[in-house]
Amino acid sequence: MLLDFARxxxxxxxxILIAGLVGAYLLLPILLIVxxxxxxxxxLQFPPPGWTLRWYEALFDDPDWLxxxxxxxxxxxxxxxxxxxxxxxxxxxxxxxxFRGRAALRALFLTPMILPVVVLAVALYxxxxxxxxxxxxxxxxxxxxxxxxxxxxIAISNALExxxxxxxxxxxxxxxxxxxAKIRVTLPGIRLGLISAAIFSFLASWDEVVIAIFMASPxxxxxxxxxxxxxxxDLSPVIAAVSTLLIALTxxxxxxxxxxxxxxxx
Amino acid sequence: xxxxxxxxxxxxxxxxxxxxxxxxxxxxVLPALVLVSFVFVIPVLALLxxxxxEPEPGLQNYAAFFASTTYLKVLGNTFLVAGTVTVVTVLxxxxxxxxxxxxxxxxxxxxxxxxxxxxxxxxxxxxYAWMVLLQRTGIINRTLMNLGLISEPLPLINNLxxxxxxxxxxxxxxxxxxxxxxxKAMDPAIFQAAALCGASRWQAFTRxxxxxxxxxxxxxxxxxxxxxxxxxxxxxxxxxxxxxxxxELIAQLVQSLLDWGLAGAAALVLLVITLAIYMIQxxxxxxxxxxx
Numbered sequence: 397m398l399l400d401f402a403r404x405x406x407x408x409x410x411x412i413l414i415a416g417l418v419g420a421y422l423l424l425p426i427l428l429i430v431x432x433x434x435x436x437x438x439x440l441q442f443p444p445p446g447w448t449l450r451w452y453e454a455l456f457d458d459p460d461w462l463x464x465x466x467x468x469x470x471x472x473x474x475x476x477x478x479x480x481x482x483x484x485x486x487x488x489x490x491x492x493x494x495f496r497g498r499a500a501l502r503a504l505f506l507t508p509m510i511l512p513v514v515v516l517a518v519a520l521y522x523x524x525x526x527x528x529x530x531x532x533x534x535x536x537x538x539x540x541x542x543x544x545x546x547x548x549x550i551a552i553s554n555a556l557e558x559x560x561x562x563x564x565x566x567x568x569x570x571x572x573x574x575x576x577a578k579i580r581v582t583l584p585g586i587r588l589g590l591i592s593a594a595i596f597s598f599l600a601s602w603d604e605v606v607i608a609i610f611m612a613s614p615x616x617x618x619x620x621x622x623x624x625x626x627x628x629x630d631l632s633p634v635i636a637a638v639s640t641l642l643i644a645l646t647x648x649x650x651x652x653x654x655x656x657x658x659x660x661x662x
Numbered sequence: 663x664x665x666x667x668x669x670x671x672x673x674x675x676x677x678x679x680x681x682x683x684x685x686x687x688x689x690x691v692l693p694a695l696v697l698v699s700f701v702f703v704i705p706v707l708a709l710l711x712x713x714x715x716e717p718e719p720g721l722q723n724y725a726a727f728f729a730s731t732t733y734l735k736v737l738g739n740t741f742l743v744a745g746t747v748t749v750v751t752v753l754x755x756x757x758x759x760x761x762x763x764x765x766x767x768x769x770x771x772x773x774x775x776x777x778x779x780x781x782x783x784x785x786x787x788x789x790y791a792w793m794v795l796l797q798r799t800g801i802i803n804r805t806l807m808n809l810g811l812i813s814e815p816l817p818l819i820n821n822l823x824x825x826x827x828x829x830x831x832x833x834x835x836x837x838x839x840x841x842x843x844x845x846k847a848m849d850p851a852i853f854q855a856a857a858l859c860g861a862s863r864w865q866a867f868t869r870x871x872x873x874x875x876x877x878x879x880x881x882x883x884x885x886x887x888x889x890x891x892x893x894x895x896x897x898x899x900x901x902x903x904x905x906x907x908x909x910e911l912i913a914q915l916v917q918s919l920l921d922w923g924l925a926g927a928a929a930l931v932l933l934v935i936t937l938a939i940y941m942i943q944x945x946x947x948x949x950x951x952x953x954x
Contacts, residue, residue, distance in 0.1 A: 397857045398866050399850040401764045407863060415761035418754050419773050422780040422834065425791030428801070432794065440794050442801045482697065485690035493687015505694055508702050512892025512936055514909040515929045516706065518916050523705035542701045545694060603784055606894050610913075623786045627899055631793055639787035646782045650775075 426643060433636035440631060451637040461622065461638070468619040471533065472601040475540045479597035480590060482541075483548025490549070491556045502549070509546040513606045516542070521610040531613025539611055540601035547596035555589020556582075591656055595649060710933075713926030723927035733911070733928070740908040743822055743897070744890035747829045748883050754830075755837035756879065762838070763845040774842075781835035789899050792828045793819065796900070820902035828900040829890055836889065837882045844878030881947040888939045892932055908932050 397403055404411065428442065433451055435444025455461050489495075490502050508516060520539050521530065529535035559582065567577035583590070605620035612621045619638070626635055713723050727733050758777075762770045780788070795802050796818040803815040818824055852874070856866040894909040901907065906914070908928065915925035 397853040399764050411761050414757040418758045419776050423776045429791050482693045486694035489687040489691035495685045495688045512932050514894045514912050519705035519709040538701045635790050642784040642787050
């Protein structure tokens with residue numbers, strides 16, 4: 397009765413209404429940004445009086461925006477590689493190891509995900525001041541790596557737990573060395589876990605802003621830090637253009653993830 | 663676990679490494695352990711230590727925090743916003759999750775894609791959208807004035823109203839997705855049974871559906887509540903200086919006032935509340951299943 401859409405009766409109307417309104421609430425701000433980024437009004441009128449590409453031109457003409465875009469990308473790329481590597485090793489240890497305290501260690505590795513990020517940001521700011529790491533590439537990478545690692549460990553551990561280890565054993569029985577078996581049998585077997593670890597690690601670093609605000613220097617800023625700084629001054633449509641590019645990136649990654657999921661099913 | 667137990671569960675190919683068996687698997691964990699120790703554990707502990715060591719050893723920072731009406735008001739704001747956001751996300755999220763679980767596939771897939779898209783869209787982009795929408799001369803105020811519903815722009819931004827609207831927007835997917843999983847897992851036969859026993863729709867809802875989804879609602883609510891408590895960006899951009907929340911206070915104590923002792927104390931307060939709520943969640947609902 398309550399789980400059969402066709403037999404919900406009058407309740408169905410209420411459900412459709414609320415779902416529709418919430419869907420609009422979730423979608424409209426995103427569409428609005430995209431529209432405003434092509435709108436000619438500097439004062440963010442809606443509907444825009446005309447259409448233009450000048451905010452995108454302003455964006456691409458500004459070396460600071462490009463620099464921060466590049467900075468974000470480089471940091472996220474390095475973080476992704478390290479996060480998957482370290483996460484892969486840790487996941488092997490955590491899922492197959494026999495040492496004591498594995499559960500506690502796993503909980504420790506996941507804690508940065510649940511801790512209020514502002515606490516970590518302030519703590520790292522103080523700690524990195526002493527090590528002269530604030531405003532450095534290495535500082536950004538280390539800080540973002542701690543945020544990204546839990547996502548890697550969750551994705552890869554889950555994949556490893558689902559992976560039938562007898563296949564790896566079979567490879568060894570057939571004469572492969574344990575390392576060879578891991579590289580040629582186990583890694584391809586858990587590739588979906590590795591891919592989602594990479595995607596989530598990249599996004600965790602790419603979207604990270606609170607720590608980056610504390611970590612940034614005038615010379616080295618990630619894209620979110622520059623957006624945050626600009627937003628505090630004015631609501632320029634250039635931000636709408638940046639945001640639209642980020643939304644496009646998100647939609648692209650979603651499509652990619654959907655593609656791999658379909659790939660996994662077939 | 664004894665050594666014999668271990669041997670019994672070992673796979674054939676690992677018996678060759680018998681002498682190293684006890685600590686097996688520790689080495690690959692070390693890089694992660696070193697990283698998390700130096701970039702997480704030690705810095706956070708150092709910050710918390712400063713709360714009892716600076717400017718001099720003692721608990722004066724905590725005394726100052728809890729004696730100040732300003733800081734208590736910040737704490738009150740934080741709980742007020744987090745509480746409101748939690749209640750609203752439950753009220754809006756539950757019907758959406760329900761719709762997603764049972765609606766015809768075209769519509770549920772479309773709505774599902776919207777939920778995921780909004781969740782993955784850059785946080786600053788979404789907050790920017792709300793800054794544009796909620797301004798005095800923003801689209802919402804202008805539309806309401808054009809419709810003649812209001813004569814003066816409503817104060818929707820730089821106050822707790824703006825923060826609550828923006829935060830609800832950001833937290834909704836975190837409520838919808840776990841609830842959707844909970845409702846989807848329910849057995850329709852239960853409701854057939856309820857109908858056979860003479861239950862009306864309302865009775866089936868309050869006495870069957872709500873109790874069965876209760877743990878999902880509670881888990882989602884705790885997660886939204888605790889995430890809202892520590893949020894920084896949205897309150898910083900949509901809130902006003904007069905209505906600060908705890909995360910913003912911590913940032914400001916460090917950035918403007920350089921008061922590390924008090925910042926450490928405020929951080930510990932936030933941390934203790936957060937961890938306490940996670941303990942409740944862990945104890946009653948398990949952990950992790952709803953997150954990934």
